[in-house]
Amino acid sequence: MYSKNLLEKLKARLAKWNETAEKTRQKKSKPRFFTVSSVDIDELYTPRSVKGADNDQYYLDHIGLPGEYPYTRGVHHTMYRTRLWTMRQFAGMGTPRQTNERFKYILKSGGTGLSTAFDLPTLMGYDSDHIRSLGEVGKCGVAVDSLADMEILFDGIDLSRVSTSMTINSSASMALAFYLCVAEKQGVPFEQVRGTLQNDILKEYIAQKEFIFPPKPSIRLITDMMEYCTKNVPQWNTISISGYHIREAGATAVQELAFTLADGFQYVESAIEAGQDVDEFAPRLSYFFNAHSDFFEEIAKYRAARRIVAKRMKHKYGAKDERSWLCRFHTQTAGCSLTAQQPENNIVRVALQALSGVLGGTQSLHTNSMDETLALPSEKAVKIALRTQQIIAHESGVGNTIDPLAGSYFVEALTDKMEAEAEAYFEEIERRGGVLECIEEGFFQREIARSAYRFQREIEEEQRIIVGVNDYIDEGEEIDIPVLKIDKQVEVDQVAFVQKVRAERDEAAVKAALAKLREVARGSGNTFEAILDCSRAYGTLGEMCDLLREEWGEYVEPPSAMVAS
């Protein structure tokens, strides 16, 4: 990229520059210059910092052009000039009726996609009237027990016109089955149904810990669903391979990148092992990353992710369809970066994080609400979060050109560094026996816990300043933003409703469908088709999961994963 002559001259200039800089270097405005991931950053990057600086072919092979292999600069040829990212705000609370109202509010405010948050009982495969659901119903998402709830959730929303993302993993098959049944009832053919299921069980073992079954049957649920969707719901993104939660649990940017992509490659390998053709399912895989506070580090992470995925899918897994090479991803700003102190400051944090997602070429974006460390977001906070994206899209001008930070010595050097460090992790994971072995052995969990603890120490030792938390504190601050509370009546109503559904359905049909599911679970048929039939008969999510728990057992975290650091 740069002539040898220039690089030599620059070397000499830098040596001289360094002598002068040394005089001022003694004074430092802060003790360390490091990223949010504790990575030390050089004071200056020049053409000499860039890998392949003296090699013309490097740019063509590793950076290239948007929409072309290896996609470092973006997955589409024209990016946001053709289509802005989808502004997809995650929402869900209380009863299906309440969330349905929130969905309609989001669509009316200009949101272009829906994203469903489910409550913990739904995520953990319990009906609302299960003893373990006590106090949790409708709290951090919407309660969905059966098809009847999904019908209310999407009441008045045309499933052929909206794309819906559902954040659910262990019980994802049931949620998708309910959703497809709603489409059936609306008369929308499955070919027109669009959306994404999170359905990433590996990161549950690693980070978010909402697991039900052991890894093997869990992966079977996923590969069965992938197979069904490839044939019948071709526009559905079957897995959103998620780094978000890995990051939230305390991982560094590189750990997020490496562990997420390692999970993704594990799904690819599992599907190939199950006999599926890589180019049949890989185009429907998508990713989900965090946007944390370190601006350039995040941008480099997204760029590195695209390059790593493209190279692996093409060379390691032999994918021939270009769509299989793409790392398309959703981004959400970092919940863990928000502070309970001076919560209005979070608006600014979210704006900077969202900007890094956009400059990193995200396909869709959720911006967090300022009040999320206090409770579920209020309507006003949700609106400000969405407006933040609209201001970036329409006022900042950053989408006018594609990948505007390409060619920055710093960003390119950081992108290369991220890629190399992720590759080093892939080697280590392989050496330890692969992703499943690393989960069983607690490797990921310990690595993440160690980073989380280091981060906390850095704050307490004031190496790292968090505004309002360990500096610039407002003494005696009183929080005066409205906090949304979930009425206790929600649980009472939801319990009554699931019992009513059970009382009014055709019991024989449910029994037959559940018996069939048990048979398939024991044998080798497609579990998703059996789950779809149970759903049509108004079998509940809890009934299906209980049955599978009986057949497959429950996963318990190994002690090695519970070690704090």
Add this chain to the structure above:
Amino acid sequence: MPDKIRVLLAKPGLDGHDRGIKVIAAAFRDAGMEVIYTGLRQTPPMIVDAAVQEDVDAIGISILSGAHMTLFPAILEEMKAKDAEDILLFGGGIIPEEDKQELEKIGVAKIFTPGTPTEEAIQFLRRTIAERKK
């Protein structure tokens, strides 16, 4: 030299967010306490039984799911039933101010909210447990 403080840490309910409790576990350990982390999805009886069996000075609970107004009272009740009210119960998580005040009124010794330095929790435990042992 006073006895080492023994603390049982647990996550009740269905919530799996364990970043905070693991950080707390590491900080307490570094501060010289004996920490027993019982892991995820512990029911109130499981937590209190373990606390009695391990003869701990304090129980620390982390809840980020919003179920705190159900789970803390259930643990307190269980402590009462098992004659374990001498154990200090404290907690942390996404807990609104109003609920925090209510919980501290009904018998939770202290609720720590996001952004609290681990040092503050350590000092609180040392101070309160020393007072109780007087």
